[in-house]
Amino acid sequence: MSAAVTLRPEAKKKAAMSRASKDSVIDVQHLVKVYGGRGQEEIKAVNDVSFSVGEGEFFGFLGPNGAGKTTVIRIITTLLAKTSGSVHVAGLDVERDGLDIRRMIGYTGQSIGVDGELTGRENLWLIGRLYHMPKSLVDERVEELLEVLQLKDAADRRAYTYSGGMRRRLDLGAGLVHHPRVLFLDEPTTGLDPQTRAAVWEYLRRLHREEKMTIFLTTQYMEEADQLCQRIAIIDLGKIVAEGSPAELKAAIGADIITVRITRDEAFEQSRNRALEIARTVSGVSRASIFDEGVSAYTADGGATLLEVLRRLDAEKVPVHQVALAHPTLDEVFLQHTGRQMRVEEVKPMSRSFGRRRR
Amino acid sequence: MVTDVGHAQRVIIGTRDEESSGGVLTEVGLVTWRSLVKLTRTPVLLFFSLFMPLIWLVMFSQTFGTVFSSATSGGLPGGPAATPLPYDYVAVLLPGITVMTAIQSASQSGFGMVADLESGFMDKFFVAPIRRSSVLAGKLLADGLRMAAQAGIILGIAAILTLFGWRIPFATGVMGAVLIMLLAAAFGVAFSGLSNTVALRTKNTESTMMVSFSLTFPLLFLSTAMLPKALLPSWVQSFSTVNPVSYMADAARALILTGFDWTAIGNAFLAILAFGIVLNGLAIMAFRAQGK
Numbered sequence: 001m002s003a004a005v006t007l008r009p010e011a012k013k014k015a016a017m018s019r020a021s022k023d024s025v026i027d028v029q030h031l032v033k034v035y036g037g038r039g040q041e042e043i044k045a046v047n048d049v050s051f052s053v054g055e056g057e058f059f060g061f062l063g064p065n066g067a068g069k070t071t072v073i074r075i076i077t078t079l080l081a082k083t084s085g086s087v088h089v090a091g092l093d094v095e096r097d098g099l100d101i102r103r104m105i106g107y108t109g110q111s112i113g114v115d116g117e118l119t120g121r122e123n124l125w126l127i128g129r130l131y132h133m134p135k136s137l138v139d140e141r142v143e144e145l146l147e148v149l150q151l152k153d154a155a156d157r158r159a160y161t162y163s164g165g166m167r168r169r170l171d172l173g174a175g176l177v178h179h180p181r182v183l184f185l186d187e188p189t190t191g192l193d194p195q196t197r198a199a200v201w202e203y204l205r206r207l208h209r210e211e212k213m214t215i216f217l218t219t220q221y222m223e224e225a226d227q228l229c230q231r232i233a234i235i236d237l238g239k240i241v242a243e244g245s246p247a248e249l250k251a252a253i254g255a256d257i258i259t260v261r262i263t264r265d266e267a268f269e270q271s272r273n274r275a276l277e278i279a280r281t282v283s284g285v286s287r288a289s290i291f292d293e294g295v296s297a298y299t300a301d302g303g304a305t306l307l308e309v310l311r312r313l314d315a316e317k318v319p320v321h322q323v324a325l326a327h328p329t330l331d332e333v334f335l336q337h338t339g340r341q342m343r344v345e346e347v348k349p350m351s352r353s354f355g356r357r358r359r
Numbered sequence: 360m361v362t363d364v365g366h367a368q369r370v371i372i373g374t375r376d377e378e379s380s381g382g383v384l385t386e387v388g389l390v391t392w393r394s395l396v397k398l399t400r401t402p403v404l405l406f407f408s409l410f411m412p413l414i415w416l417v418m419f420s421q422t423f424g425t426v427f428s429s430a431t432s433g434g435l436p437g438g439p440a441a442t443p444l445p446y447d448y449v450a451v452l453l454p455g456i457t458v459m460t461a462i463q464s465a466s467q468s469g470f471g472m473v474a475d476l477e478s479g480f481m482d483k484f485f486v487a488p489i490r491r492s493s494v495l496a497g498k499l500l501a502d503g504l505r506m507a508a509q510a511g512i513i514l515g516i517a518a519i520l521t522l523f524g525w526r527i528p529f530a531t532g533v534m535g536a537v538l539i540m541l542l543a544a545a546f547g548v549a550f551s552g553l554s555n556t557v558a559l560r561t562k563n564t565e566s567t568m569m570v571s572f573s574l575t576f577p578l579l580f581l582s583t584a585m586l587p588k589a590l591l592p593s594w595v596q597s598f599s600t601v602n603p604v605s606y607m608a609d610a611a612r613a614l615i616l617t618g619f620d621w622t623a624i625g626n627a628f629l630a631i632l633a634f635g636i637v638l639n640g641l642a643i644m645a646f647r648a649q650g651k
Contacts, residue, residue, distance in 0.1 A: 079485055080650045103488040113479030117397040129389050130487040132382060158400070174483060 024052035025182055025214045026059075026076060031085035033071050033238075045071045047238035048085075053216060053231075058208045060229030061218040062330065068238040069218035070110060073186050076216070077107045089182065103131070106180030110187045112171045116160030120151050120170050123159055124177055131178035138177070145173045149203070165196035172200065176207070183207065185217045189224060201227060222330035232330070234337055241337040250328045253336055256302030257326045258285075258309060261294040263319035271318050278312045285309070294321075302327075386489045390497020391504070394471070398505060408467075409512055412460040416513065419585075420449035420525075427451065430590060446616060450527040453517050454611030455584035457510045457539055458604055461547035462578065464506050466571030468551035469558025471498070476562055476649075485650065495555075495646050499639075502551050503544040510543035511536070528616055535614035542627055546607045549631045552638025559645035584608040606630035 033046040046068045053059040061069045074080035076087055078098040087094040089101045114123050124145055128138035146152045149169040154162060159170060168188070175183060188204070189197040205228065207213045219225050225232050226246045234242040234249075242249055260279070262271045272290055279288040279297040284305040288297040299305040302325045313320055398405060427448035475481040484494045514536045521527050529535065553574070558567045579585065581595055582604035588596055599605040610627035613620035 074650070077486055079482060099488050102486055105486070107482070107486045109479045109482045111477075111479035113481075113483050115393065115397070115478075115480055117400045118393065122396070126389060126393055127483060127487065130386065130484070130489055132385070132488070 023054055025055050025057075025090055026051075026053040026216060027086075027088040027091075028052065028072070028076065029086045031072065031075065031087060032083045033068075033075060033080070034083045045238055046075075049235070049238070049240055050085075051233050051240060051243065053214060056208075056212045056214055058204075058215045058228055058230045059217070060225040060232045061216070061235055062220070062222065062225040062232050062334075063218075063235035064220055066237075067235045069220075069235060070186055072235070073107075073184055073216070073218055077105060077184050078102055079107075103178075104181045106175035106178070106183045108172050108175040108183075108185050108188055110190065112167045114159045114162075114167055114170050114174065117158060119156050119158055120162070120166075121146065121155040123170060124173055127174045128177040133178060141177055141179075145176060149173050165192060165199070168192060168196065168200065169203075172203070179211075180213070182214045182216065185215065187218055187220065189219070189221070197224075204228060222334070226330050234330075234334060236334075236338045242333060246330060249330065249333045253298060253328045253332055256299050256305075257328055257332065258297045258299060258302060258306050259294065259324040259326065260296070260309070260313070260320060261322040261324075263321040265319065267319075274316060275313060275318050278316060278318070279309060282308050282312060383490065383493060386493035387497040387500060390484070390494055391501045394498055394501030395504065397471075398501070408464060409460070409509060411463070412456050412509075412513055413516060415459065416449065416452065416456045416517070420447065420452050423452075424448040427586075427590075445526065446528050447526040449517070449520070449525055450615055451587060451612065452585065453514070453527060453615055454539065454608050455579070457513055457543045457611060458546065458584050458607050459575075459579055460509045460513060461506045461543040462550055462575050462604075464502065464509060465547040465550035466554050466568070466575060468498070468502050469554035469556075469567040469571070470564055472555055472558040473562055473564045473567060476559075481649075491646060491649075492643070495643060499548050499551060503548045506547035507540040507544035510540040514539060530616055530618050531614045535619070538624065539611045539614055542607055542611055542624075542631070545628065545631045545635070546603075549603075549635025549638060552635065552640070552642040555642040556638065556645050559642065559649065578602060578604050582608060583612075587612070603630040603634050 029050050031046055031049045032044070035043045035045055049068070049072060061072065063069050071080065075082045076089060076094065078094050078101055082094070090104060092101050094101060118126065121142060124142045125138055128141060129135070133141070146155045149172065151166060151170060151173070154166060159167060162170065172188065175185075185204075189200050192200065201224070204215060204217075208215055217228065229246065231245050232243070232249065233240045244252070260275055262268060262275060272294060275295045276288055276290050279285055279295050282297070282305060284299050284301055285297045286299060288295060297305070297309065306323070306325050310320070310323065424447060428443065432443050485491070517527055518529065521529070531538070554567055554571045557570045561567065581598045582602040583591065583599050584604050588599060588605075591599060606623070606627040607630070610620065610623040613623045
């Protein structure tokens with residue numbers, strides 16, 4: 001079958017180029033997107049973002065609403081024009097080779113773009129045909145997807161009768177009909193119930209594992225990024241603030257976090273300051289800081305250090321109200337890099353139409 | 360789901376040659392197919408899009424029929440003074456109603472656009488390896504087919520009415536009727552450009568509805584669609600000469616009352632072409648600007 005590859009000379013050149021550009025499937029350099037202008041207030045939604053994603057990698061963009069995730073994913077998928085910077089997919093330029101890029105990528109947007117008047121089967125069939133797949137191949141592929149996505153029983157029902165989870169699965173299927181080399185998912189589980197979310201995760205893992213698909217996902221859920229992605233970029237206010245594997249990002253904070261809450265009495269301020277001093281002198285504590293209820297200390301070995309901290313606090317008669325030991329999560333990573341707690345805002349179904357314009 | 364990914368890649372790349380020739384037609388055809396399927400699945404909408412024009416046809420012709428016949432008892436003003444006209448007002452109004460139906464459908468053309476933009480379905484088209492122009496062309500083709508069918512149904516019902524003594528000459532028979540359907544479709548597609556432009560620029564159904572609806576009635580009544588030119592007040596007469604609706608109505612009216620008036624038909628197509636290019640040009644620009 002490999003002999004049947006018919007590439008035009010131009011495409012051959014491009015393929016060679018893509019190999020030349022160091023195995024990265026997605027390559028984004030100094031990307032900037034400015035909305036507005038021409039009399040309106042200018043908003044820099046994406047501010048000098050650079051990253052690359054390797055072949056077969058599961059890569060996640062993690063950030064709160066308005067961080068610029070959707071803008072980046074829409075630029076890479078050729079749905080939105082960039083202001084400056086360079087964006088390549090498989091060595092192809094998003095501006096020059098949009099059509100060739102679209103041929104090899106799949107995209108599932110934030111708003112569920114299925115046609116409610118068409119049946120599930122028709123939705124998938126239409127998309128497959130739009131990718132110029134031969135009819136027989138489309139038929140085969142549609143059946144296969146309906147099976148995998150567990151939509152077989154509902155295949156001939158119009159999509160508006162589907163539940164939210166079914167619509168999400170159908171939408172996901174629409175991005176997969178043509179066996180994309182790179183799959184782009186913009187907040188694929190926002191608004192889903194926990195069971196459906198778990199099912200989508202499982203399916204994405206399978207796609208990545210069994211089909212070796214490169215997957216680029218945006219999410220505002222720490223857990224989702226942690227569970228699925230091999231590498232994460234944390235994006236906030238249009239800038240990437242941290243990048244690495246979930247484990248690396250967590251390790252960079254220090255392995256464990258000791259939280260000491262101080263008893264609220266008239267000497268609270270004093271006690272807290274004393275506790276901070278103590279925590280800083282305990283060996284094994286890499287960093288300590290105060291927060292509104294007490295002190296938190298970062299350490300490589302939580303168990304041993306905790307004991308020592310408690311012993312010292314007791315010796316100094318600091319009134320301890322509560323102690324906790326936690327392994328860092330991506331929440332802490334986000335907090336550390338942005339100085340803010342990440343708040344998840346659920347996108348209400350009503351505002352879906354405006355979601356596409358979100359930055 | 361153990362599928363050879365490389366295999367599929369090859370298949371897709373292998374169909375590139377098809378895209379340059381039959382590919383565009385496939386793209387347009389698929390978009391048209393989708394629009395028509397949607398249309399047939401909302402029969403209520405289809406019914407009511409014809410219901411209003413038919414009510415107009417029956418009520419207007421009844422209400423104004425007597426006024427019209429007394430005004431024209433000595434023939435049309437300026438025309439050969441003679442005997443009363445050999446047809447009823449309904450025959451004069453019929454072409455106007457076909458234009459009205461086409462305009463009405465055209466003003467709804469943008470609704471689907473807004474709906475697709477809002478639902479995110481438009482992204483599916485935009486992210487597929489097809490030309491953007493195919494999406495617009497497919498949609499307009501579906502609109503045109505719908506408008507032709509609507510005109511056909513109205514003409515058919517009018518033909519049935521002649522069995523009950525309504526005097527509609529149908530001077531050019533079935534051929535003329537087909538020509539009217541064609542005119543109505545072309546006119547409607549041309550006019551769709553306005554609705555689609557507003558839809559794409561505002562992304563708002565209400566605005567789209569307001570702009571289109573507020574133009575529909577002035578355009579209809581300041582034209583020869585409701586009455587022959589000779590019966591219109593002089594200022595309306597002057598406006599009607601720059602109103603494309605008049606050219607469409609005149610050509611269709613000639614086909615029903617007198618015969619193949621090729622000058623009128625030619626003028627109608629020219630007028631349709633002229634404002635069709637302007638309005639749809641704006642729509643294409645608005646469509647291209649999506650995501651810019």
